Amino acid sequence: MAKQPHGHHHAPHDHAEGSALPEIVTRVRALEDLLVEKGIVDRAALDRIAETYETAIGPRNGARVVARAWSDPAYKQRLLSDATAAIAELGYRGLQGENMVVVENTPDVHNMIVCTLCSCYPWPVLGLPPVWYKSAPYRSRSVKDPRGVLAEFGVTLPAETELCVWDSTAEIRYMVLPMRPASAAGRNEAELAALVTRDGMIGTALL
Amino acid sequence: MNTVHDMGGMDGFGPIQREADEPVFHADWERRMFALSFGIAVSVQTDDDHFRREVESIPPVTYLKSSYYELWYRACQAILARHGVLDAGKPLGLVPALTAAQVGPMIEGGASTRMPAEGIAARFTVGDAVVARNMNPTGHTRLPRYARGKRGVIRANRGVFSFADSKARGDGPAPQHLYTVAFTAAVLWGHEGRTGQTKICLDLWDAYLDPA
Numbered sequence: 001m002a003k004q005p006h007g008h009h010h011a012p013h014d015h016a017e018g019s020a021l022p023e024i025v026t027r028v029r030a031l032e033d034l035l036v037e038k039g040i041v042d043r044a045a046l047d048r049i050a051e052t053y054e055t056a057i058g059p060r061n062g063a064r065v066v067a068r069a070w071s072d073p074a075y076k077q078r079l080l081s082d083a084t085a086a087i088a089e090l091g092y093r094g095l096q097g098e099n100m101v102v103v104e105n106t107p108d109v110h111n112m113i114v115c116t117l118c119s120c121y122p123w124p125v126l127g128l129p130p131v132w133y134k135s136a137p138y139r140s141r142s143v144k145d146p147r148g149v150l151a152e153f154g155v156t157l158p159a160e161t162e163l164c165v166w167d168s169t170a171e172i173r174y175m176v177l178p179m180r181p182a183s184a185a186g187r188n189e190a191e192l193a194a195l196v197t198r199d200g201m202i203g204t205a206l207l
Numbered sequence: 208m209n210t211v212h213d214m215g216g217m218d219g220f221g222p223i224q225r226e227a228d229e230p231v232f233h234a235d236w237e238r239r240m241f242a243l244s245f246g247i248a249v250s251v252q253t254d255d256d257h258f259r260r261e262v263e264s265i266p267p268v269t270y271l272k273s274s275y276y277e278l279w280y281r282a283c284q285a286i287l288a289r290h291g292v293l294d295a296g297k298p299l300g301l302v303p304a305l306t307a308a309q310v311g312p313m314i315e316g317g318a319s320t321r322m323p324a325e326g327i328a329a330r331f332t333v334g335d336a337v338v339a340r341n342m343n344p345t346g347h348t349r350l351p352r353y354a355r356g357k358r359g360v361i362r363a364n365r366g367v368f369s370f371a372d373s374k375a376r377g378d379g380p381a382p383q384h385l386y387t388v389a390f391t392a393a394v395l396w397g398h399e400g401r402t403g404q405t406k407i408c409l410d411l412w413d414a415y416l417d418p419a
Contacts, residue, residue: 024236024274024276024280028239031280032243034293035247039303039304040251040292041305042304042307044307045305048310048311049246050232050238050239052310052314053241054231093315094316095313095317098317098318099319099365099368101363101365116351117259117349118212128231130225130226131229131275132223137222138223139215140214140218141220143407144395162405162406163404163406164389165407167409168410169351170368170412171365171385
């Protein structure tokens, strides 16, 4: 949609009429101005929304959940039986995490999550999804060739390991509880959280 | 709606392109568009089902050529047009704009589509064999093509939720049980799916399923 046939290199005359910005930039700006003028949105609220997802809501939240589950067997049980409530114990809740299910990786079963239809993702624990998660290659191939997808991420599962792909087609949002790595021995919860990666909680990485 | 958003199992899109240290937003307009979609949803009182319907209604060639937040821009434009918000004059019947102070509670409060289960019977129990219906509605649905007509097993009953297909049509919530159904890769993909033990689990509403 953004019409930029000359890529990023603009001849000076492109700027002369003030039209060098990609069309989408000017369109979104115009939409925002119109909606502010009509009283439909408030600029301070828009800033607050974006800042929340840039600073407060992201994969460090999920990492804390995983670290707690690795440290506290009773918490892990609650997380696996009622993930929404267990995640809320740590203060994470809300949009795109209203109905959570956490699936546990074990030596026998590896889990990975996808949304083939759009971009469903557990925002309160992982934040907004990376571009690759929303992209056609990941969405198209994760259900048909998940082992091939994992190989692109550098993950090779033993042949006997069952692979379970969770396609978030409806109202449930999934997070993977990765296996606790050998390097976790003797670490406290904060140190454990530092070992947890976003991709580990999507299921496209091993820790 | 059988169009390109329903990508599960398609070939030809190439390798997965990852970016190291990816920012939450790649440009200020993405950040504005993300936030605008919240403000629009609150003021116009629309929901995810309507939003997804609008995204899916984008012509397939445009859909594939557009970046993620370009799709959001088009979907929001369509929602605003449908509600007459883009017309001259101040539109009526809208909820007042979300304020900065309301943002936190709105995000934390969420928008669960879970509904009371009283009086709504579950047609299936865990372990039941089911077949996903071969249905091809021209409206919004959350039953991907790759599972239609395929046999699976009920793995979990997730409770009662409003039904996306009905809500997106404007026909009300039509609450019903939502199940996680496990399909083997071999059932879904035939010979190409016979690489190790692989299951694909989908969340499917009662109305998508028949007893096997």
